[in-house]
Amino acid sequence: MSNVSVPFMFVNPKSYLWGKESLALALACDEICARTGVMIFFTCTYADIRLIAENTKHVVVTAQNMDSLNPGRGMGAVLPESLLDAGAKAVVLNHAENQKTLAELYACIQRARELGLITIVCADSTIESKAVAELGADVILAEPTELIGTGIPAEASYTVDCVREIKSVDPDVKVMIASGITTGEDCYRVVLNGADGSGSTSGIVNAPSRSGRVEEMVQAVLRAMEGRPR
Amino acid sequence: MSNVSVPFMFVNPKSYLWGKESLALALACDEICARTGVMIFFTCTYADIRLIAENTKHVVVTAQNMDSLNPGRGMGAVLPESLLDAGAKAVVLNHAENQKTLAELYACIQRARELGLITIVCADSTIESKAVAELGADVILAEPTELIGTGIPAEASYTVDCVREIKSVDPDVKVMIASGITTGEDCYRVVLNGADGSGSTSGIVNAPSRSGRVEEMVQAVLRAMEGRPR
Amino acid sequence: MSNVSVPFMFVNPKSYLWGKESLALALACDEICARTGVMIFFTCTYADIRLIAENTKHVVVTAQNMDSLNPGRGMGAVLPESLLDAGAKAVVLNHAENQKTLAELYACIQRARELGLITIVCADSTIESKAVAELGADVILAEPTELIGTGIPAEASYTVDCVREIKSVDPDVKVMIASGITTGEDCYRVVLNGADGSGSTSGIVNAPSRSGRVEEMVQAVLRAMEGRPR
Amino acid sequence: MSNVSVPFMFVNPKSYLWGKESLALALACDEICARTGVMIFFTCTYADIRLIAENTKHVVVTAQNMDSLNPGRGMGAVLPESLLDAGAKAVVLNHAENQKTLAELYACIQRARELGLITIVCADSTIESKAVAELGADVILAEPTELIGTGIPAEASYTVDCVREIKSVDPDVKVMIASGITTGEDCYRVVLNGADGSGSTSGIVNAPSRSGRVEEMVQAVLRAMEGRPR
Numbered sequence: 001m002s003n004v005s006v007p008f009m010f011v012n013p014k015s016y017l018w019g020k021e022s023l024a025l026a027l028a029c030d031e032i033c034a035r036t037g038v039m040i041f042f043t044c045t046y047a048d049i050r051l052i053a054e055n056t057k058h059v060v061v062t063a064q065n066m067d068s069l070n071p072g073r074g075m076g077a078v079l080p081e082s083l084l085d086a087g088a089k090a091v092v093l094n095h096a097e098n099q100k101t102l103a104e105l106y107a108c109i110q111r112a113r114e115l116g117l118i119t120i121v122c123a124d125s126t127i128e129s130k131a132v133a134e135l136g137a138d139v140i141l142a143e144p145t146e147l148i149g150t151g152i153p154a155e156a157s158y159t160v161d162c163v164r165e166i167k168s169v170d171p172d173v174k175v176m177i178a179s180g181i182t183t184g185e186d187c188y189r190v191v192l193n194g195a196d197g198s199g200s201t202s203g204i205v206n207a208p209s210r211s212g213r214v215e216e217m218v219q220a221v222l223r224a225m226e227g228r229p230r
Numbered sequence: 231m232s233n234v235s236v237p238f239m240f241v242n243p244k245s246y247l248w249g250k251e252s253l254a255l256a257l258a259c260d261e262i263c264a265r266t267g268v269m270i271f272f273t274c275t276y277a278d279i280r281l282i283a284e285n286t287k288h289v290v291v292t293a294q295n296m297d298s299l300n301p302g303r304g305m306g307a308v309l310p311e312s313l314l315d316a317g318a319k320a321v322v323l324n325h326a327e328n329q330k331t332l333a334e335l336y337a338c339i340q341r342a343r344e345l346g347l348i349t350i351v352c353a354d355s356t357i358e359s360k361a362v363a364e365l366g367a368d369v370i371l372a373e374p375t376e377l378i379g380t381g382i383p384a385e386a387s388y389t390v391d392c393v394r395e396i397k398s399v400d401p402d403v404k405v406m407i408a409s410g411i412t413t414g415e416d417c418y419r420v421v422l423n424g425a426d427g428s429g430s431t432s433g434i435v436n437a438p439s440r441s442g443r444v445e446e447m448v449q450a451v452l453r454a455m456e457g458r459p460r
Numbered sequence: 461m462s463n464v465s466v467p468f469m470f471v472n473p474k475s476y477l478w479g480k481e482s483l484a485l486a487l488a489c490d491e492i493c494a495r496t497g498v499m500i501f502f503t504c505t506y507a508d509i510r511l512i513a514e515n516t517k518h519v520v521v522t523a524q525n526m527d528s529l530n531p532g533r534g535m536g537a538v539l540p541e542s543l544l545d546a547g548a549k550a551v552v553l554n555h556a557e558n559q560k561t562l563a564e565l566y567a568c569i570q571r572a573r574e575l576g577l578i579t580i581v582c583a584d585s586t587i588e589s590k591a592v593a594e595l596g597a598d599v600i601l602a603e604p605t606e607l608i609g610t611g612i613p614a615e616a617s618y619t620v621d622c623v624r625e626i627k628s629v630d631p632d633v634k635v636m637i638a639s640g641i642t643t644g645e646d647c648y649r650v651v652l653n654g655a656d657g658s659g660s661t662s663g664i665v666n667a668p669s670r671s672g673r674v675e676e677m678v679q680a681v682l683r684a685m686e687g688r689p690r
Numbered sequence: 691m692s693n694v695s696v697p698f699m700f701v702n703p704k705s706y707l708w709g710k711e712s713l714a715l716a717l718a719c720d721e722i723c724a725r726t727g728v729m730i731f732f733t734c735t736y737a738d739i740r741l742i743a744e745n746t747k748h749v750v751v752t753a754q755n756m757d758s759l760n761p762g763r764g765m766g767a768v769l770p771e772s773l774l775d776a777g778a779k780a781v782v783l784n785h786a787e788n789q790k791t792l793a794e795l796y797a798c799i800q801r802a803r804e805l806g807l808i809t810i811v812c813a814d815s816t817i818e819s820k821a822v823a824e825l826g827a828d829v830i831l832a833e834p835t836e837l838i839g840t841g842i843p844a845e846a847s848y849t850v851d852c853v854r855e856i857k858s859v860d861p862d863v864k865v866m867i868a869s870g871i872t873t874g875e876d877c878y879r880v881v882l883n884g885a886d887g888s889g890s891t892s893g894i895v896n897a898p899s900r901s902g903r904v905e906e907m908v909q910a911v912l913r914a915m916e917g918r919p920r
Contacts, residue, residue: 012305014305015304015305016303019315046277047312048315050277050281051316064305071246072245072246073431075294076322076325085277086281096563098306098307099564100562101562102554102562102565103588105562123562124566127566127594131594132591134594135587324792326793329791329793329794332790332795336815336821358825364817364820365818366817474762475772476762478761479776505772506735507776508772509737511740523766524766525766532705532706533705533706533787534704535755536768536787536788542735542736542738557765557766
């Protein structure tokens with residue numbers, strides 16, 4: 001079983017932020033993390049992993065992708081060992097903007113486990129999420145691709161069904177719903193409906209205050225957990 | 231015209247080295263660079279760019295690849311701005327182990343120029359090298375793919391013809407021959423035959439002394455330049 | 461539930477045969493099919509589908525791949541409707557030599573179902589096969605990639621475990637074991653151990669008599685079915 | 691030098707048409723071809739090549755893509771020999787919707803030449819077109835990707851410059867301008883401005899009469915040739 005605590009938050013600036021701007025948001029998240037105890041996965045560019053890892057203590061520094069190769073040849077590939085060495089603790093795999101073949105995805109999950117990296121694996125639909133659950137992902141980011149970046153969250157029934165279906169394959173896997181999430185209120189709803197975590201890209205990057213938005217989201221998922229039936 | 235001085239050396243540990251081992255070799259190269267004045271392109275994993283750049287002054291820190299995307303979406307892509315911000319000054323494109331479509335290759339060359347990154351573009355054959363020269367590469371790494379990693383260098387006539395043909399398209403582009411290069415002697419020969427630079431992966435990574443091998447190669451290309459007809 | 465009868469045979473000449481040679485083997489298979497009642501999936505190049513379909517009555521003409529696109533743009537893609545129109549009744553997806561992303565694989569399975577094409581989906585390992593079973597494949601071709609083309613069949617325990625594990629996800633899916641299969645005896649063993657079908661590429665293409673080899677394999681799987689515990 | 695006569699027309703229904711609808715348009719083109727003497731490249735799905743080739747005499751049956759592989763393994767790849775055997779005489783390579791790496795593109799051009807298939811190679815910009823000219827294409831389809839499917843033709847100066855620049859690399863290569871071409875008038879203009887041929891997808895597929903539109907385009911390019919300065 002993975003060391004993912006619930007609820008968690010996924011702060012995913014993709015290629016919107018790098019260098020100083022990325023570090024600034026990471027530092028704010030680190031403080032929120034320390035204060036609230038909510039686990040925050042913070043993604044950054046490969047080149048920023050060391051910078052973020054050296055300057056934070058609480059966020060889970062998360063690579064946006066990796067390849068399954070072992071040390072050796074593989075010019076320009078994303079070597080898992082290089083991410084770990086730089087301070088990454090988790091990795092996103094199979095994002096809709098960076099898809100993997102089934103074989104490469106499974107190989108990456110195995111390599112990540114070998115190195116102790118938490119895997120956050122993306123899937124487009126409930127059916128694909130169940131397939132990913134078979135492969136042994138730690139966290140499944142289940143998001144209908146057509147909602148990514150739209151600001152339209154999935155419906156409650158999607159969340160409820162999706163979580164139930166995925167956990168029927170692997171009760172230990174964590175389920176994140178993050179597509180179309182813009183506000184704390186959006187996060188509240190998906191976590192109330194059973195998701196283990198939520199997160200956002202544009203909802204955070206384009207917010208009037210990025211750290212304020214993360215704070216709002218973290219408070220929302222904490223509230224949602226309290227509101228959930230025991 | 232690019233700022234590539236001749237002769238230059240290409241130290242390319244691919245995914246063989248990362249973290250401390252990569253830094254150790256970079257520091258040795260930095261000293262050789264400072265002492266001899268020979269330009270050394272030193273490639274490293276994305277996650278090590280900042281580490282190497284912060285600890286060296288003379289080597290040209292070189293990314294092993296990048297994507298053409300602009301800041302924004304593009305999960306897991308290699309954002310050019312993130313490489314530059316971390317300290318990269320050059321980038322390898324279209325390596326045989328990481329090939330690009332023609333359109334993406336041209337887009338990357340344009341993005342690199344926009345940011346001031348030197349482009350080292352790989353091509354398999356003389357004909358493909360001429361195509362790459364049309365695209366405006368700064369350095370062309372012309373290597374028959376079938377020789378990569380074999381320890382068998384290309385024949386003298388290949389080097390002579392290749393350099394002449396490529397420069398007929400663009401007299402300013404620099405030509406590197408590096409496939410099958412293991413020793414200083416191999417580097418000597420290709421530079422004597424007209425290449426502007428040479429380099430190696432396995433010849434350096436597997437050498438009894440990696441820095442000793444780089445030193446040997448740098449001295450060889452300096453000697454070769456003196457031996458060339460003026 | 462699909463219309464796949466058990467045991468079945470998979471005759472897969474890949475890109476070894478085309479035109480007349482492909483047709484000759486298809487005609488022989490068609491006769492074997494008619495005489496024995498064993499279902500034979502016969503794969504051919506896209507350009508030969510119509511030729512084979514127009515000249516046979518019993519083999520299941522099978523495309524070696526397809527794309528999920530709908531009619532419209534998509535230059536050079538393999539349009540599902542064009543395969544169906546030419547006479548294909550089945551399609552192989554996700555072969556190790558032609559891998560798909562998880563999302564594209566699921567989209568192809570849905571498109572195939574929509575058109576009534578039987579899907580034969582390849583997977584490298586038992587775990588990946590279970591993931592594919594979640595996606596709704598009709599037949600899973602479970603083969604350890606490292607055995608393809610080696611002439612070394614998987615061990616009995618692999619077959620037994622693999623079949624049991626896959627059917628625990630979807631009892632209706634058919635399981636084919638075909639990697640490293642060269643002779644009728646090889647087919648006999650995998651079907652005796654629980655596989656619903658078997659097949660080969662090099663075992664048939666390189667046989668002294670291709671049709672003789674198919675005949676031998678078909679007789680072997682029939683015998684194996686009789687030997688299986690009821 | 692290739693056997694491409696000037697002016698020529700490129701009728702490219704992509705994945706919009708297949709089977710009977712594709713054949714109907716091919717038959718109409720065949721008659722136009724026979725009557726006017728204008729060379730027409732007619733593209734179709736792989737599965738329709740034999741159908742079209744067996745029922746026409748004058749159009750150049752053209753595959754929408756191929757792979758560089760040789761007969762053997764290569765499941766689902768588009769084997770050049772299979773296209774030739776089915777009756778294809780030409781092949782489109784590197785379309786914006788089906789891009790190739792530089793190395794694969796060059797390998798395909800070599801394979802096509804070996805088999806006597808005419809190559810029509812797509813490129814996005816004048817610079818990329820020059821790179822493609824270095825590779826030895828027979829026809830270059832130079833089209834700014836952003837215009838494909840828009841119905842907005844390239845400007846006159848684009849055509850003039852593009853043709854001149856490409857022919858400075860290889861005077862024998864034929865240049866086609868086809869992006870944003872909807873009507874005969876559009877074809878007239880690009881051929882008047884120096885293009886050797888033109889063609890369309892949506893302009894033909896969505897025309898009130900497809901064959902009427904091809905007729906209109908063919909008459910336009912003939913008129914344009916007469917209007918060109920000798």
